[in-house]
Amino acid sequence: MPVPPHLRSLPRQLADALDDEQRRELAEIHTERDREARERDARGWANVDGLDALPEFLREIEREHPRTADLWMKVRPGSTLADVREVGARLGLSVESVDLALTALRRAELVTVSGTGDGALVTTQAPASLPF
Known part of the structure; x- marks a missing residue:
């Protein structure tokens, strides 16, 4: 059994x-x-628990681009840009919204994108402000 x-x-x-x-x-x-x-997953981390439930380093980005915190949490090691866009689609984000969210996450140094096109490798980064 x-x-x-x-x-x-x-x-x-x-x-x-x-x-x-x-x-x-x-x-x-x-x-x-x-x-x-x-x-x-359906409503979004910030929509369920409020922005105060998000780590401080994600709050401003989430205000700017809703569902970015969820996208950042769901990007897995070895993800390509096409994979991230697919995750974004499952979260209800358009391709343009995913690209804007990735740009905001890059500015905050929370992701790196290596390469070009749909095969570009997207890697999440720990925030520099956290003492590891």
Whole structure:
């Protein structure tokens, strides 16, 4: 029998030790987190939680270009410009909006774009103001 999604992250012994009520409670927590993630994806990080929920380095860019914070969060290592535009389309952004968002993110040094055309490599950068 497959392991339910809400029990997969638990060590096997702990998952086996839970009673039915604890399993239901854990499943409800898992379902609520999934719902919140879907809502945030559909409406946008800043639209769900407000601009104050965004890291400071993304607030001004988000005010300028809505959904930029979501775009920045979803760019994965090895993404090409075509991939980023596809992500932008899923977020409801036009190609022009994605390009404007990338320009704003480049100005803030939060992304680099290497190359030209749809095959250009887009890489997210940690903000210089964060002490790593």
